[in-house]
Structure formats: C-alpha cells, structure tokens
Amino acid sequence: MRLSNLLSGLLLCAVAGVAHADRFVFTAIPDQDERRLTERFGQIADYLQAELGVEVEYIPVKSYEAAVSAFRNDQVQLAWFGGLTGVQARRLVPGSQAIAQGAEDTAFKSYLIAHTSTGLAPMTELNDSLRGLSFTFGSKGSTSGRLMPEYYLRNAFGTAPESVFERVGFSGDHSRTIALVESGAYQIGALNYAVWDAEVAAGNVDTDAVQVIWESPTYPDYQWTIRGDVDARFGAGFTERVQQALLNMTDPTLLAAFPRSGFVPATNADYAPIEDTAVSIGLMDAQ
Incomplete structure (x- = not known):
C-alpha cells in the first residue's frame, strides 16, 4: 500500500472517530411495536438536538437486553430504561446516573x-x-x-x-x-x-x-439513565443540560412517545426498591 493511501485511510478513521464522539446517541427499551417507537423517538432526537446543540441520534434495539448491552458498550450514552433495566445498566457502567423519570413513574x-x-x-x-x-x-x-x-x-x-x-x-x-x-x-x-x-x-x-x-401496589419504574463519562466527551455540565432539557419537555406530541404527562428529577437511590426486589426473587445477585 502506498504511504499516501495509508495516511488517507488513517485520516478517514480519525475523522470518523471524531464524528462519532460528537454524536450523542440514545435508545429506549422496546416495550411496544418497534415501528411506532422509531417514529416517536425520532421526534425526541430532534428536540434534544435543538436543546443541546450537538448531533443527537435515536437507535432502536430489538430487546430489553440489547438496550442494556448498547449502554454498557457505549453504543448509546442515554437510555429510556424500565426500573429493572436501569438498575442493571447502572451496575454495569459505574458512574452512570438516573436523571429523570416520568411524573407517573414515581408510583407506577x-x-x-x-x-x-x-x-x-x-x-x-x-x-x-x-x-x-x-x-x-x-x-x-x-x-x-x-x-x-x-x-x-x-x-x-x-x-x-x-x-x-x-x-x-x-x-x-x-x-x-x-x-x-x-x-x-x-x-x-x-x-x-x-x-x-x-x-x-x-x-x-x-x-x-x-x-x-x-x-399491583405502586413502585418506581421508567427513567432516563445517562453514562457518567458524557461530561468528559461533550463538555462540563452536559449531564445537567440533558437533565434540564428532559425536565423542560412539555410538548404533548413529544410526551406522547412515552406516554407521560412530563418529567421530574430522579436519582439512583429512587430505584433501590427495584434492585432489592430483583435480588429477592433471584433475577439479580446481591452486591
């Protein structure tokens, strides 16, 4: 291979890496028909892109397990998880945080x-x-x-x-x-x-x-979870900006994607009951 071709190839790889680093990607557990979710969450991507000033992309996944894997492998930096998948993902990615939940998710x-x-x-x-x-x-x-x-x-x-x-x-x-x-x-x-x-x-x-x-009796459920390394990649305070964009989402058309009436702050501690329940019936190991 000629040196110039090798250098060009390396440059293209470097550019692709930078482009990927600049793109903020999220997913959602496939709890309903995939086609409908892709249509709805595409609108969420547009909203977040306008609010955050970075390229935002939604990618669908085929299963709940695939959503957790995508988060663990850094294929996505943000995910709309259920209570259990959120706990699983945060265990696998230390430093990740639950940042917002639906108003209805405090008592699901x-x-x-x-x-x-x-x-x-x-x-x-x-x-x-x-x-x-x-x-x-x-x-x-x-x-x-x-x-x-x-x-x-x-x-x-x-x-x-x-x-x-x-x-x-x-x-x-x-x-x-x-x-x-x-x-x-x-x-x-x-x-x-x-x-x-x-x-x-x-x-x-x-x-x-x-x-x-x-x-059933009520329990905490769905939430947005974000990786702990996003501030290093997208700038200081990025986690808080994402959280605020989610809390500020008021358009009924966008909220219908979930469906929720709005979002409220969430923390990892809110989901301790879910983790305890999963451990108690053998779906997760105790830490």
Missing part, C-alpha cells in the same frame, strides 16, 4: 388482564382462581411486565409462577401481551398499566374479549 403499577372466557372477575388480592390457567409475562427484563408481577405472584402463592399456571410464556412487549390475551392464546397476562390505558383510549383493544382483573 402493573395490571393483570384476562380473557373474558375465563370468567375471572376483578380481584383485590391474587387468589386460587388463577391456578391452572395459561399466563404470559412481557419481556424477561420488564419491570412492570415481569419483575413486579412475579414478585407479587410469588408472595401470594409461595412458589414460582411455573408451579401456579398451566403454562407460562414471555410475549416480548406490552402490546404483544394485550394481543395474545385478547386472541385467547394466553388466558392471563401481565403488563404496564400505561400501555393498557393508552391502547384502550385509542380504541385498539376489544374490551369485550379482555379486561383488567388486578392491579
């Missing part, structure tokens, strides 16, 4: 929904009428679609869900959970209450076929 909750053919009625406490039926969680890494429902099921029955239900599955996301229970593929499902409420309001659920039968 899960729903259990059931196909009406089961004859199940709304209940305040989980009981033996659920035994022997088929059941689907959402993603294995979901706080509202797996962690907290499993915790309350274990408390109620004193055993793992696999010993309570005839069949246990994982749908992958909340929208899919609704579809599976509505179709009768599973008789019961666990999901995020906000997705259910939004889908019902949009007329996307046949409420003659599926209904809510139980809601």
Whole structure:
C-alpha cells in the first residue's frame, strides 16, 4: 500500500472517530411495536438536538437486553430504561446516573388482564382462581411486565409462577401481551398499566374479549439513565443540560412517545426498591 493511501485511510478513521464522539446517541427499551417507537423517538432526537446543540441520534434495539448491552458498550450514552433495566445498566457502567423519570413513574403499577372466557372477575388480592390457567409475562427484563408481577405472584402463592399456571410464556412487549390475551392464546397476562390505558383510549383493544382483573401496589419504574463519562466527551455540565432539557419537555406530541404527562428529577437511590426486589426473587445477585 502506498504511504499516501495509508495516511488517507488513517485520516478517514480519525475523522470518523471524531464524528462519532460528537454524536450523542440514545435508545429506549422496546416495550411496544418497534415501528411506532422509531417514529416517536425520532421526534425526541430532534428536540434534544435543538436543546443541546450537538448531533443527537435515536437507535432502536430489538430487546430489553440489547438496550442494556448498547449502554454498557457505549453504543448509546442515554437510555429510556424500565426500573429493572436501569438498575442493571447502572451496575454495569459505574458512574452512570438516573436523571429523570416520568411524573407517573414515581408510583407506577402493573395490571393483570384476562380473557373474558375465563370468567375471572376483578380481584383485590391474587387468589386460587388463577391456578391452572395459561399466563404470559412481557419481556424477561420488564419491570412492570415481569419483575413486579412475579414478585407479587410469588408472595401470594409461595412458589414460582411455573408451579401456579398451566403454562407460562414471555410475549416480548406490552402490546404483544394485550394481543395474545385478547386472541385467547394466553388466558392471563401481565403488563404496564400505561400501555393498557393508552391502547384502550385509542380504541385498539376489544374490551369485550379482555379486561383488567388486578392491579399491583405502586413502585418506581421508567427513567432516563445517562453514562457518567458524557461530561468528559461533550463538555462540563452536559449531564445537567440533558437533565434540564428532559425536565423542560412539555410538548404533548413529544410526551406522547412515552406516554407521560412530563418529567421530574430522579436519582439512583429512587430505584433501590427495584434492585432489592430483583435480588429477592433471584433475577439479580446481591452486591
């Protein structure tokens, strides 16, 4: 290879590295249909770019686990995580911080929904009428679609869900959970209450076929988590600027991407109950 070609190649690599360093990238756990998330979060990228004065890009991921991996590997510097995935990511990237949560996320909750053919009625406490039926969680890494429902099921029955239900599955996301229970593929499902409420309001659920039968106590859930090295890369005070941009987001169209009414400050300590719960049912090791 000629020296001039080698130098040109090295220069291109250096320029590409600088361009990547100047681009602020974020993702979100795929808790709903990917196409809809890409459309909605593309608008968030435009908003953040205007507010921060740096190039901002949203990249979709295929799974909750992939969102955590992208954060760990520095493919993204900011992520809209659920409670559990946020705890997992911050463990893997020391110095990372939860900086904002939805106003609704300070007291989030899960729903259990059931196909009406089961004859199940709304209940305040989980009981033996659920035994022997088929059941689907959402993603294995979901706080509202797996962690907290499993915790309350274990408390109620004193055993793992696999010993309570005839069949246990994982749908992958909340929208899919609704579809599976509505179709009768599973008789019961666990999901995020906000997705259910939004889908019902949009007329996307046949409420003659599926209904809510139980809601959980509240817990902290979704949050924005940012890597601890962004100030070194994007300038002093960048973390605070990102946080303020999120807290200042008031456009209803942008907030509908989540959906949330707005954002409030968050800290890592807010999610200690989620970590404790994950440890208690064996989804995470104690530190």
